[in-house]
Amino acid sequence: NPTQVGTALQVFYNLGSLKETVSSIVEGYRASLEDNINNALDIKILTQPSQATTRGGPGRATMPTPGNTAAFRAALWTNMEKLMDQICAACGQVQHLQKVLAKKRDPVSHVCFIDEIAKDGQADILYAFWNTVTQILSSEFQKATNSSTFLKQAFEGEYPKLLRLYNDLWKRLQQYSQNLQGSFCSSGNADLLSELHQGEEDMQDIFMQKKQDYDPEKALKDSLQAYEAAYLSKSLSRLFDPINLVFPPGGRNPPSNDELDSIIKTIARAISICDIRDSLSCSVNKTVVLKNTVKMYHLKTSEVLSMQGEASQVIGPLTEGQRRNVAVVNSLYRLHQSVLKVVSGLTSFPSAAEHSIAVALETAHSLMESAIQPLLNSVGDSIEAIIITMHQEDFSGSLSNTGKPDVPCSLYMKELQGFIARIMNDYFRHFDCMDFIYDNTEAIAQRAIELFIRNASLLRPLGEGGKMRLAADFAQMELAVAPLCRRVSDLGKPYRLLRSFRPLLFQTSEHIVNSQAVGDVIAYSTILHFLFSRAPPELKSPHQRAEWSFARYSQWLDDHPSEKDRLIFIRGALEAYVQSVRAREGKEFAPIYPIMLQLLQKAMSTIQ
Structure with a gap:
């Protein structure tokens, strides 16, 4: 009761012994606690049952x-x-005593009792007492565990239990502070009715007022650092053991499903042991353990990946190396999902710890990408090689009597559709993580559409029958890339490009130049390439003027993604045409030339 304590302190103040009495009380608490700590850790007391039943030489009782x-x-x-x-x-008693001293004043002199104590530099009684208690805890725990292997093993092996006791102690002290404030506010003593300082609502705030760089909770737990480190080391060892077991030295196979399940269960068990609402426990038993275990698994799986030529072949069935890579990706995916499930099931997980785990799991994603990259590269190269064969087909023909092309689509398109369907069935269907696969194959689909448009725009000569067949190829292209993605419409700009370019096949050059899609969805350079197909042979396309193959020009375009570079190269082809006309003393330019020149000038004005 604050009023009763205040009355007692008034008596000692009147007797002139306030300082001595307060010092004596606090010292008594300190001495009592020191005895309690020594008794709690006394190995002789802890082993008393063995003394009653066991007789022998010196030391046996301990x-x-x-x-x-x-x-x-x-x-x-x-x-x-x-x-x-x-x-x-x-601590509750000392905290209570300091609060009363801080609010109690002598009714005659109006001297605040805490100021009277402060004359000897003792105003911060709680801080001094807490500092002493934490130092005793650290020194006595260290002394006891250094002298007893059994105590050391108990605290290291059951560290979560020890940490839980410390966490509970700190919560109880915080709760006591809040209850103490309530008792002050309900006190009937006029001297104690003044509002408590806002910063004195709990122990943490009291300490922070006195010592800005002092963390009382950390001071309490400093005595546990040695046991924390030992427990962490053992936890990692327990988690590393099953990983090392399934990845023997020289082994080339990823773990089986049963072996991976064992690893996942070990991780979940280690995390659940210490699911405490505390940043320290998160550091020890969640963040560090999970991160290092995941890293260890990633390191081991990276060693069994096949990155040789057999990992990239797309001609025959899966090779042994490709099967191994599939198994690695599937195991990484399962581990990734399982760890996320463990983390989401924890009652408390700080954002910093979640970020640390996320960074570790990103390594799994990168490793999965490394495992499938050789295959992706080979698929992409094969698709480009198929598309470029469209130039080996004849698109110069006129319309047949029926007004329809002779075949519904070109041979290269049939080959492309068959190839994509086969690689999805023979290779990618073995992966469990189809969302991850689609994230990568959709990029291939986008690239395929861009290459298709690029090469289609370079076709020349292009007759009316060829336009009809090419239009059919546009429709078939959507079907060709469909297996590579969730929905073709999700491919973004490449999909809009495919849909926007097809109608231009049958429009006049003047309509094409004025189309809203040109310069927005369809690059100016692509349209200019297409207009070359409507020019006479002497107006050579840029790659013809440079005497490059389609493959070389396509590579040049990849190496020069800047629209300005491409337009300058196209301008060179137009200027070469003008020079050739003048050299032969021609009377006029081809009708398409002024239209192309106008479009080129418009394009250059938008990028300068």
Whole structure:
């Protein structure tokens, strides 16, 4: 009761012994706690049952026998729980005493009692007492565990239990602070009715007012650092063991599903042991353990990946190396999903810890990409090689009597459709993580459409029958890339490009130049390439003027993604045409030339 404590302090103040009395009380609490700590960790007291049943040489009483180790552990943790109660009670008393001293004033002189204590530099009683208690805890715990292997093993092996006791102690002290404020506010003593300082609502705030760089909770747990490190080391060892077991030296196979399940269960078990709402436990038993375990698994799986030529072949069935890579990707995916499930099931997981785990899991994603990259590269190269064969077909023909092309689509398009369907069935269907696969194959689909448009725009000569067949190829192109993606319409700009370019095949050059899609969806350089197909042979396309093959020009375009570079190269082809006309003393330019020149000038004005 604050009023009763205030009355007692007034008596000692009147007797002139306030300082001495307060110092004596606080010192009594300190001495009592020191005795309690020593008794709680006294190996002789903890092994008393063995003394009653065992006789022998010196030292036997301080060493638990194998049969009563469980009793020793039970006694130890019972003592630790009592010790936390004693620390909480003593700190509560000192905290209560400091609050009363801070609010109580002498009715005659109006001197605040805490100012009277402060004359000897003792105003911060709680800070001094807490600092002393935490130092005693650190020194006595270290001394006890250094002298007893059994105590050391108990605290290291059951560190989560020790940490839980410390967390509970700190929460109880915080709760006591809040309850104490309530008792002050309800006190009937006029001297104690003034509002408490806002910063004194709990122990943490009291300490922070006095010492900006002092963390009382950290000071409490500093005595656990050695046990934390030992527990972490053992946790990692327990988690690394099953990983090392399934990846023997020289082994070339990823773990089976059963072996991976064992690893995942071990991780989940380690995390669930210490699911405590505390940043320290997250660091020890969640963030560090998970991150390092995931890293270890990634390291081991990277060693069994096949990155040789057999990993990239797309001609025959899966090779042994490709099967191994599929198994690696599937195991990484399962581990990734399982760890995310474990993390999401935890009652408390700070954002910083989640970020740390996310960074570790990103390594799995990168490793999965590395495993499939040789195959993706080979598929992309094969698709480009097929598309470029469209130039080996004849698109110069006129319309047949029926007004329809002779074949519904070109041979290269049939080959492309068959190839994509086969590689999805023969290679990619073996992966469990189809969302991950689509994230990568959709990029191939986008690239395929861009290459198709590029080469289609370079076709020349292009007759009316060729236009009809090419229009059919446009429609078939959507079907060709469909297996590579979730929905073709999700491919973004390449899909809009495919849809926008097809109608231009049958429009006049003037309509094409004025189309809203030109310069927005369809690049100016692509349209200019297409208009070359409507020019006479002497107006050579840029690659013809340079005497390049289609493949070389396509590579040049890849190496020069800048629209300005491409337009300058096209301008060179137009200028060469003008020079050739003048050289032969021609009377006029081809009708398409002024239209192309106008479009080129418009395009150049938009990029300068």
